[in-house]
């Protein structure tokens with residue numbers, strides 16, 4: 001997982017407050033992780049399973065969970081004939097706290113803990129307690145799931161355009177119920193405010209000045225209001241002009257996305273034009289503008305004049321300054337294109353940002369303008385009139401063809417755990433219709449399952465339950481989904497791979513990862529089967545970000561660097577490593593860190609240093625793509641359902657090429 005610093009400076013104003021809070025939060029966060037590790041270890045209910053298989057009707061399952069909430073962790077049973085696949089994950093506060101008490105000081109010593117537990121204990125326990133309740137509600141839910149899921153928006157007719165007045169402090173925001181379509185445009189007429197002094201802690205620490213910088217910046221964002229459940233809405237486009245620059249002291253335009261609360265890799269334009277082949281719908285990603293630090297040297301002027309005079313120069317070139325000025329009104333237009341968003345200021349193209357992150361234009365249902373800016377008006381035009389109605393029936397193709405085979409008794413080569421979110425129905429369906437159709441899965445040599453936690457909305461959970469029962473390929477972890485708990489899903493994948501199937505290797509990927517299963521299997525088979533394997537896009541000597549929104553505190557990660565770790569969207573481990581993880585987890589000695597891929601790197605490193613038999617084969621390949629797709633990829637990331645289908649079509653024509661459009 002990588003976190004760009006996109007909003008770091010943007011949030012600089014709060015740094016002072018953060019500094020005061022930091023030790024407290026750090027201690028709290030650390031305590032929380034320790035606690036999670038304790039609690040998670042309690043999860044090993046698959047082992048001591050004395051479960052009596054019972055008929056799993058919808059009603060009985062809800063009841064089962066409720067009763068177990070009073071006794072101990074509930075148990076599911078092995079899915080039969082593509083039936084339900086809910087497993088023993090119910091946690092209850094009392095049980096957790098009891099186990100925790102029993103563990104007492106030991107864990108404190110182990111992790112060098114300080115600070116006040118109880119607030120965070122409550123928070124972690126909450127996810128399970130709420131989850132148990134949510135599951136109960138979902139099981140009891142008797143309404144028409146399809147009608148409710150499609151509910152807000154399907155029947156609504158949306159306006160073709162929208163106008164907002166400006167004025168007032170704070171954020172200017174609008175709701176675009178039907179999202180955007182190709183050709184839709186958002187126009188903002190506004191004036192950037194004068195720069196204000198802000199305090200940046202990192203700056204003071206680095207010894208350059210007293211930490212005060214003059215900051216003039218604002219952001220225009222397209223947000224995915226539908227996509228979020230209990231977390232910040234994803235930023236589908238975050239456009240952040242920094243008029244006074246940032247560390248470079250040059251004005252920049254920064255563009256980025258933030259998905260599942262993670263910033264992607266920022267695209268920065270600083271006046272240097274992008275290369276000729278770096279185009280979006282035919283527009284360069286960054287246009288050139290005049291830069292005070294290099295444009296005005298006499299020499300360049302003379303030589304350019306000379307070149308033109310003797311007829312060797314290209315056509316005369318017009319250069320423009322940076323498009324925003326403090327106190328000067330501008331007209332900014334963001335237009336949605338086929339391949340990306342195009343940003344024009346004063347009628348002139350300044351930048352283009354390719355679509356990313358598995359979002360479709362319809363997802364961009366929120367528009368916000370924030371920061372140091374006086375907004376005069378905002379217009380959205382050429383909007384789609386109707387939402388491409390999100391109906392479960394349309395999204396989920398209820399056909400026997402897409403049902404999963406039951407888990408085979410005999411050993412398999414690979415188990416794939418796919419991390420997914422409750423409302424990602426379309427993402428899961430796209431995977432079923434594409435790479436889950438590889439012969440290896442259809443013939444039972446490879447098993448793939450989605451790992452999903454619960455949402456706050458009972459109808460969404462009910463829909464998920466219906467989906468899981470029908471397709472038989474979803475493992476529901478009944479806690480309320482949160483970003484910080486993703487690592488629990490990774491542990492669950494290892495448990496499943498060890499306890500529910502007999503797999504030689506385990507692969508972890510995300511529901512926006514497209515896996516070329518045939519080449520991944522072929523890759524895996526080239527390595528010595530008797531030696532442990534860790535295969536993926538490896539990062540060496542990566543350092544934790546110590547500041548900014550995604551900062552990792554010293555309490556969470558005291559070491560200077562991360563262990564070698566494979567990027568989260570697609571990696572493979574051999575079963576001996578997974579077994580080690582599961583058994584250390586069962587005896588509560590598995591250290592957990594909120595970033596699941598770094599955690600895996602840490603576990604593999606521990607295994608490598610403690611195992612006496614053989615060292616782990618660390619195998620790196622950049623073809624397990626972290627950012628998007630490259631031709632001849634092994635796995636491609638950030639793929640929308642439409643892109644998945646496109647990739648699959650291309651593969652069936654024998655071409656492993658990317659689909660970089662929506």
Ligand SMILES: *[C@@H]1O[C@H](CO)[C@@H](O)[C@H](O)[C@H]1NC(C)=O
Pocket residue numbers: 045046047049051075076077078079085086087088475499500
């Ligand atoms: C996995 O195995 C455990 C114990 O062997 C069992 O309790 C659980 O229900 C199984 N889960 C699934 C999804 O089959």
Ligand SMILES: *[C@@H]1O[C@H](CO)[C@@H](O)[C@H](O)[C@H]1NC(C)=O
Pocket residue numbers: 116117118119
């Ligand atoms: C821990 O926090 C709780 C409430 O947040 C408070 O009541 C308690 O006194 C705190 N304990 C310590 C030791 O600081």
Ligand SMILES: *[C@@H]1O[C@H](CO)[C@@H](O)[C@H](O)[C@H]1NC(C)=O
Pocket residue numbers: 209210211212
């Ligand atoms: C920090 O330094 C700047 C000049 O570099 C000065 O204008 C400002 O007043 C100083 N701020 C503080 C809080 O000392």
Ligand SMILES: *[C@@H]1O[C@H](CO)[C@@H](O)[C@H](O)[C@H]1NC(C)=O
Pocket residue numbers: 528529530531614
């Ligand atoms: C695999 O590794 C083992 C242990 O190092 C070694 O004995 C064996 O010869 C290797 N096999 C192959 C096919 O290289």
Ligand SMILES: *[C@@H]1O[C@H](CO)[C@@H](O)[C@H](O)[C@H]1NC(C)=O
Pocket residue numbers: 564605608609615616618
């Ligand atoms: C794994 O262990 C071997 C032998 O102990 C060691 O040489 C190697 O450097 C380790 N690899 C990593 C990535 O730590």
